Amino acid sequence: MSSKPKIIILGAGMSGIACALSLYKDFDVQIYEKSRGIGGRLCAKRLPQGLFHFGAQFCTAHTMAFQNFLRDSDAINFLGSSFDVNTGSIIETKDCFVARDGMHSLLKKYNEVLNIHYNHKAIDIDEKRKLISFDSGQKVSYDIIISSLPLPQTREIFQTEINHDATFSPCLAVGMSIDGNPYYEHNAYKNINKDAAWLGSSSFYNSKNKETWVLQFSPKTSLAMMNDSDSRIQVSAEISVRNIFNGNYEITYSGIFRWKYALCNRSNLKSKFTSITDDSFAIGDWNISPRVESAYISGVALGEYLTGTKL
Ligand SMILES: Cc1cc2nc3c(=O)[nH]c(=O)nc-3n(C[C@H](O)[C@H](O)[C@H](O)COP(=O)(O)OP(=O)(O)OC[C@H]3O[C@@H](n4cnc5c(N)ncnc54)[C@H](O)[C@@H]3O)c2cc1C
Structure with missing residues (x-):
């Protein structure tokens, strides 16, 4: 003892x-x-279709202590870039880190x-x-x-x-593979429409793996759809993806993660x-x-x- x-x-x-x-x-x-x-x-889950991040896909590190912790864990440092559909602008975020084999x-x-x-x-x-x-x-x-x-x-x-x-909002996260010939310019999109807040590609964290995508619904839509069937959620996800990608392609779904407590507010x-x-x-x-x-x-x-x- x-x-x-x-x-x-x-x-x-x-x-x-x-x-x-x-x-x-x-x-x-x-x-x-x-x-x-x-x-x-x-x-993060490794499924037959690839690696899917149902939670945080990457993180930012502004303090030296956390940067050192991430470097000790073999995280990869990159300049994050996402396209804000709402404003039509590219947002660049400094000091982003990803993990090669999934954030976990x-x-x-x-x-x-x-x-x-x-x-x-x-x-x-x-x-x-x-x-x-x-x-x-x-x-x-x-x-x-x-x-x-x-x-x-x-x-x-x-x-x-x-x-x-502190208060928490929920998040519905949908994992997808996209087969065929989709046309898109960026590997992450923000504020896609009133329902979808984020669509991010796995090419952020490992370009050697087969590319996978995760769509996150907004807190309001996530709350409204939390108990909907998988097929209803997939239909909504598809509408949002087709807002972004052109070309001929098929979406296959790999999983839906229902986070009851996903994102908190900034505490005062x-x-x-x-x-x-x-x-x-x-x-x-x-x-x-x-x-x-x-x-x-x-x-x-x-x-x-x-x-x-x-x-
Ligand atoms: C969809 C999504 C996207 C996000 N995107 C980003 C991002 O881009 N960048 C960023 O920096 N952050 C992002 N975040 C937030 C980030 O993931 C969290 O801030 C961070 O992981 C929280 O860590 P934590 O230790 O505070 O809590 P948690 O990771 O929630 O840890 C709590 C642990 O407690 C366990 N647990 C729960 N109940 C019990 C119980 N009764 N008994 C025992 N164990 C229990 C849980 O299983 C869990 O492992 C995102 C989160 C989500 C959900």
């Missing part, structure tokens, strides 16, 4: 992993993740360093007895608990009320993490802004706070 204080982190997305990396040398850190893999909203692969190597328990969904936290209950019926004790779940999901498992200004609060009680905390992008870098900064900020204060 470790004599170090036991820190449980819920969630193995960017913020949970960044936090764990700042803490694991000083504490007994255990991560519990509900799904069967690392990454959270950095979700930025975190994969930490499977070997960190103690991650997959397929464990936390359903309740007994703050008085310091016990977490999982959907399997298992209960685990902790000295410190850190939730890296989106705020609405964090609120569901804690009894203490959490005051925060100053703290990079949330203190729930003396020994429970929450991290995640929503403490700062809807970006992978914010998730990283939030996790590291709490790690530094806890190692600085040492129990």
